[in-house]
Amino acid sequence: MSTRAFLSFLVVSAVLGLPGAAGAQQSAVRVVATNTWTAAFAAAAGAKDIVTLAPGDLRHPAEYELKPSDVARLKGARLVVYTGFEVMAKRLAETAGGRKIKLVKIDADYSLDTLRTSIMAIADILGTQDQARGSLADLESFIASWKQELRNDGLHGAPIVVHLFQQPLMAELGFTIRGVFGPAPLEAAQIAKLSAEKVTFIVDNWHNEAAGPLRETLPEARYASLINFPGPDGTKSLLDVLTDDRHILSTAR
Numbered sequence: 154m155s156t157r158a159f160l161s162f163l164v165v166s167a168v169l170g171l172p173g174a175a176g177a178q179q180s181a182v183r184v185v186a187t188n189t190w191t192a193a194f195a196a197a198a199g200a201k202d203i204v205t206l207a208p209g210d211l212r213h214p215a216e217y218e219l220k221p222s223d224v225a226r227l228k229g230a231r232l233v234v235y236t237g238f239e240v241m242a243k244r245l246a247e248t249a250g251g252r253k254i255k256l257v258k259i260d261a262d263y264s265l266d267t268l269r270t271s272i273m274a275i276a277d278i279l280g281t282q283d284q285a286r287g288s289l290a291d292l293e294s295f296i297a298s299w300k301q302e303l304r305n306d307g308l309h310g311a312p313i314v315v316h317l318f319q320q321p322l323m324a325e326l327g328f329t330i331r332g333v334f335g336p337a338p339l340e341a342a343q344i345a346k347l348s349a350e351k352v353t354f355i356v357d358n359w360h361n362e363a364a365g366p367l368r369e370t371l372p373e374a375r376y377a378s379l380i381n382f383p384g385p386d387g388t389k390s391l392l393d394v395l396t397d398d399r400h401i402l403s404t405a406r
Contacts, residue, residue, distance in 0.1 A: 199281025
């Protein structure tokens with residue numbers, strides 16, 4: 154390839170966000186994320202220019218609805234990252250499709266399988282695989298450290314009941330899951346069944362807590378309400394969330 158042709162390729166790559174552009178050029182690729190969680194996945198994948206639609210101070214970010222002002226924020230975007238569970242998902246997909254913006258639908262939880270798959274799915278589009286692999290190495294190291302801490306404290310394999318949206322992380326950490334509840338409010342039969350279990354922890358989901366009745370029927374169990382979406386306690390990244398949840402769980406009473 155001639156020097157002129159190579160330079161032309163770099164220019165086109167930078168504009169379109171194609172793999173092969175230099176890191177500084179790829180950072181110009183604008184990514185729209187539906188909320189702080191999908192934004193954190195995009196950042197872990199190596200995205201630098203990220204527009205987040207749902208405000209970070211919402212307790213229920215998935216319920217945020219797309220506004221006319223948000224549609225304007227899609228201008229210049231090359232990629233939209235979403236999970237499909239957002240209230241805005243259908244309208245966002247239609248709007249992005251009309252503007253020929255690429256969409257990537259990811260799973261979002263804190264199991265290592267999901268972290269690897271979703272982060273690399275974004276990175277493969279942006280051409281930022283090296284940055285993504287670095288982020289994954291940090292996340293894998295942190296979770297390994299957390300598991301070791303649980304072993305040291307005699308909590309590895311401890312029995313728990315857990316909110317559906319925190320189940321993937323608790324399973325990754327090696328807890329024995331005796332029952333799952335939420336996101337719907339607990340019914341009488343569920344309360345009776347889960348209350349019969351002898352568990353060390355009740356693990357709730359801060360964004361839509363549902364374990365209130367179990368705190369009364371399982372008074373000896375430690376209670377922890379963990380987060381998924383960055384925002385609370387100043388969290389911004391996936392690693393921030395895991396660090397915050399680790400602290401919450403370790404201090405649960």
